Amino acid sequence: MHTVSREKLYEEVWSRPMTKVAAEYGVTSTALKKTCNRHKIPTPERGYWAKLEHDKPVRRVSLPKLADARLDQVRISGTSTPDLPEQVSKAGIEARERLTTASELAAAGATDFPVEEPPILGATRRAISxxxxxxxxxxxxQGRGIVSLKIAPGSADRALQLLSRLFALAETEGYRSKVSDTGLELATEDVSIAFGIEERPSxxxxxxxxxxxxxxxDNRRYxxxxxxxxxxxxxxxxRLAIVIQANLWSGLRRTWSDSKTQKVEAVLPEIVAGLAEHGALLKERRRAAEESERQRQKAEARRRREEAxxxxxxxxxxFVDAIHEQLLERSKLTAVLAHLEQSSAEGKNHTESISAWIRRRIRQIDALTSPEFLDLSARSAKLGFVEPPKDPGSEYASGYYAYPSVPSLQLWSIDEEKELATSTGMLEWAIHAGLLPASEDARVKDETAKAEPPPQS
Known part of the structure; x- marks a missing residue:
């Protein structure tokens, strides 16, 4: 609710177009004009601002004095829509300015001359007849290519003439008729708005x-x-009404109908401005939905990247734990070997075979943990220690990589000529390293055989 003095409102409506003043109070220009009429506030005639813009003579009507002091304060009950984006109100204001200042567009709201019915309304006329x-x-x-109608048969001609005027005026704002599966809509390159005509019942x-x-x-007896x-x-x-079938519960006006003082044809410019508001809201909601989806995908990509x-x-x-485990084992083996070598130096060596095995095992660990073999083992396990680039085409961009198993250290046989490395088992590596004989027929003492007990003293 806004309260303003009569003099202030008079200055506002004569200093700016009615559409801008009405937008600030949260009402339509038609509602504001009715308020001015109730308080005996004169308003600019149609075409006033267009004439002023083209330096044509205009007449400003003075504010008359009133004996009733109760009319000095004007209360305007506007509809507050703070949840609507700024682009929506801006689109409506700009459309109202264009429709008000252009004399040929304002004339489209008159009812004293017929408008040629466009061929696109042929299906609607046939269906209603x-x-x-x-x-x-x-x-x-209703149906494909048909404007939704619910009217009396006697209102058909007027309804179709009203649609013809609406299409002609909407075309000046960039709206074209568009056939859809559910009806006939007004559309721009970005949005499509469904609407219809209803007759108010008595x-x-x-x-x-x-x-x-x-x-x-009979019922009362039972x-x-x-x-x-x-x-x-x-x-x-x-009484006919044009209803926009979009943006339910948005706060935007969706219905314009005949009143006691004027026909709906007279407010066609306001209806087209309403189309602009609804179109702006549809575009903003679509933009917001696309932005929300973009943020969702971005968050999902971030989650999947973190998971990977x-x-x-x-x-x-x-992999590091596997290296550390081998190093711990090497430290243990080295300590045991040192103990055995010290015992051998003090007397007869009875543990040479154990020492030989420990040395072979240490050489195997040294091979497993060598930089060359560690690099081959890491690459074989598809394990990298440098973060992959944040590239949509990288293998990690889609999120978690299905790794085959826990990474392990491996022994390798390297062919220098072919530049080929092949993983190999411990026995094969030991043979290739010359630690074990290549032939199974070689006379090698079986170290796993059961040892005979020493003779009794």
Missing amino acids: KARPDAAGFTSA KTTHEPSAAELKRRD GISKDPWPKYDYSPSG FNAREKRRLE
Whole structure:
């Protein structure tokens, strides 16, 4: 609710177009003009701002004095829509300015001359002419390429003429008719808006017939007290309304209808401005949905990247643990070998075979943990210690990589000529390194055979 003095409102409506003043108060220009009329505030005539812009003579009507002091304060009840984006109100204001200042567009709201019916309305005319009235006297038309209608048969010509005027005026704002599976819509390159025409019904109290009265008396004998007839009867009124079938519960105006003082044809510029607002809101909602989806995909990519990073870190630690385990074993073997060598120096050596095996095992660990073999083992396990680039085409961009198993250290046979490395087992590597004989027939002492016990003293 806004409260403003009569003098201030008079200065506002004569200093700026009515559409801009009305937008600040959260009302339509038509509603603001009605408020001015109630408070005896003169407003600029149609075409005033266009004439002023082209330096043509205009006349400003003085504010008359009133004896009724109650009219000095003007209360304007505007509809607040703070949740709507700024682009929506801006689109409506700009459209209203264009439709108000252009004299040829303002003339489209007049009703004293017919407008040629466009061919695109042919399907709508045929559908409404073939439709049969319902019990209340209304006919309905809808379907592919048909404007949604619910009117009395006698209102068909006026409804089609109203649509012709709406299409002509909407075309000046860049809207074209578009056939859809559910109807005929007004569309720009970005959005498509469905709409329809409805005839407001007249409501009268139902007068029960003799048969209905008899049915009521029969029902009451069985304990049914409800009257067996409707409370009201509905019939065509001739009052038409244009309804925009978009952006439900948005706060934007969706219905314009005949009133006691003017026909809906007179507010066609306001309806087209409403189309601009609805179109802007549809575009903003689509943009917001696309941005939300983009943020969702970005968050999902971040989550999947983090998941892949954690998986790589886990495998890297497993690989390092495997190296550390080998180094611990080497330290243990080295300590045992030192003990055995010290014992051998003090007397007869009875553990030469054990020492030989420990030396072979140490050489195997040294090979496993050598930089060359570690690099080959890491690459074989598809394990990298440098983070991959943040590239949509990289193997990690899609998220978690399905690694085959826990990474392990391997022994390798390297062919220098072919530049080929092949993983090999411990026995094969020991033979290739010359630590074990290549032939199984060689006379080698079986170190795993059961040792004979020493002779008793």
